[in-house]
Amino acid sequence: KNQVEQSPQSLIILEGKxxxxxxxxxxxxxxxxxxxxxxxxxxxxxLTIMTFSENTKSNGRYTATLDADTKQSSLHITxxxxxxxxxxxxxxxxxxxxxxxxxxxxxxxxIP
Amino acid sequence: xxxxSQHPSWVICKSGTSVKIECRSLDFQATTMFWYRQFxxxxxxxMATSNEGSKATYEQGVEKDKFLINHASLTLSTLxxxxxxxxxxxxxxxxxxxSYNEQFFGPGTRLTVL
Numbered sequence: 001k002n003q004v005e006q007s008p009q010s011l012i013i014l015e016g017k018x019x020x021x022x023x024x025x026x027x028x029x030x031x032x033x034x035x036x037x038x039x040x041x042x043x044x045x046x047l048t049i050m051t052f053s054e055n056t057k058s059n060g061r062y063t064a065t066l067d068a069d070t071k072q073s074s075l076h077i078t079x080x081x082x083x084x085x086x087x088x089x090x091x092x093x094x095x096x097x098x099x100x101x102x103x104x105x106x107x108x109x110x111i112p
Numbered sequence: 113x114x115x116x117s118q119h120p121s122w123v124i125c126k127s128g129t130s131v132k133i134e135c136r137s138l139d140f141q142a143t144t145m146f147w148y149r150q151f152x153x154x155x156x157x158x159m160a161t162s163n164e165g166s167k168a169t170y171e172q173g174v175e176k177d178k179f180l181i182n183h184a185s186l187t188l189s190t191l192x193x194x195x196x197x198x199x200x201x202x203x204x205x206x207x208x209x210x211s212y213n214e215q216f217f218g219p220g221t222r223l224t225v226l
Contacts, residue, residue, distance in 0.1 A: 032213060043118075043205050043217040044156070051213075089155070091215075100215060102155040 003027050006090050006103035013080055013110055021106040023073040023090030031095040035064050035075045038087045038105065047075070047088075080110045115139055116208050118218035125196055126226055133191045133221045135162075135206030141186035142208035147179075150203040150220075162189040196225040 004025045013019045025033070032051045036044035048057045048064040050073070056065045061078045077084055087105035094101070115138040125131050135145055143164045148156040160181055161169040168181035180192040189208075193200055206218045 034215075036217075041203070041220065041222065043116075043220045046214075046216070049214070099158070102157075104155040107153070 002104070003101040004090055004092050004103035006088075006106050008106060009104070010107035010109070013108065015080060015082055015110050015112050017080055019077050019080060019108065021075045021077075021088050021090075021108070023075070023103055025071050025073070025090070025092045025101065025103075027071075027092040027094050027101050029095040030068060030071075031093045033064075033066055033073050034091045034093075035062070035073075036089045036091060038089055040086070044089055044091075075106075077108070080108075082110050082112065084108060085110045116206065116216045116218040118204075118206055118221050120221060121219060122222040122224075124224045124226065127197050128195055130192055130194045131196055131223060133193075133204055133206075133223075135189045135191070135208070135218050137187045137208045137210070137216075140208075140210040142189075142210070143186060145183065145189040145206055145208045146215075147181065147189075147191050148205045148207065150205060156205060159191075162191075164189075193223065196223070198225045201225045 007022045034049045035047045038044040047059050047062050050066045052068050063076045066073045087107050089105045090103040092101045117136045119134045145162040147159045150156045159174045162181045162183040164183040170176045183189045201224050203220050205220045207215045209215050
């Protein structure tokens with residue numbers, strides 16, 4: 001069973017609308033959680049990184065939340081743009097090593 | 113910010129040939145780098161951990177004789193796909209940690225084996 005589960009697998013949204021992506025994890029002991037944006041045919045680019053004590057972090061129109069008690073995170077995209085079309089990957093690392101647990105990604109398509 | 117580069121960005125080769133992919137950390141030193149493979153609409157799958165000055169550590173199911181890794185310096189790791197076959201066609205991505213709590217990914221290399 002994957003240690004990081006993301007939902008929805010894919011979604012289509014209208015330009016200008018908001019959307020929220022979900023990430024549930026079972027990685028323990030928890031170190032940090034990162035959200036990456038991966039454009040088609042490109043490597044992942046970091047959006048946010050949160051440690052245990054952080055509940056929310058923003059990067060422009062992207063806002064990530066973390067509930068370490070329920071082991072859930074979300075990524076909220078505000079006023080979506082066509083360039084937001086990409087896969088958004090939730091990555092969780094365990095304390096004590098550099099190994100990463102990857103979600104399968106949320107595939108977002110923004111249409112005009 | 114920290115930058116990781118890969119070369120080439122894409123390569124097409126004939127079945128049976130070997131292909132070398134380079135991963136460089138441009139503004140920091142990395143004693144450890146990671147190699148991933150990603151199939152369409154799938155997550156990144158860790159293939160191996162590249163260690164400067166010592167042998168790479170391979171994940172279960174990854175053939176070390178087929179995927180040769182050499183961490184030549186603190187800023188360069190190479191992945192050589194030997195005797196490539198069509199099933200090796202994939203997107204190969206490397207990453208390097210500039211610090212304990214961070215990972216930066218390269219832009220990826222698209223390998224197509226005919």
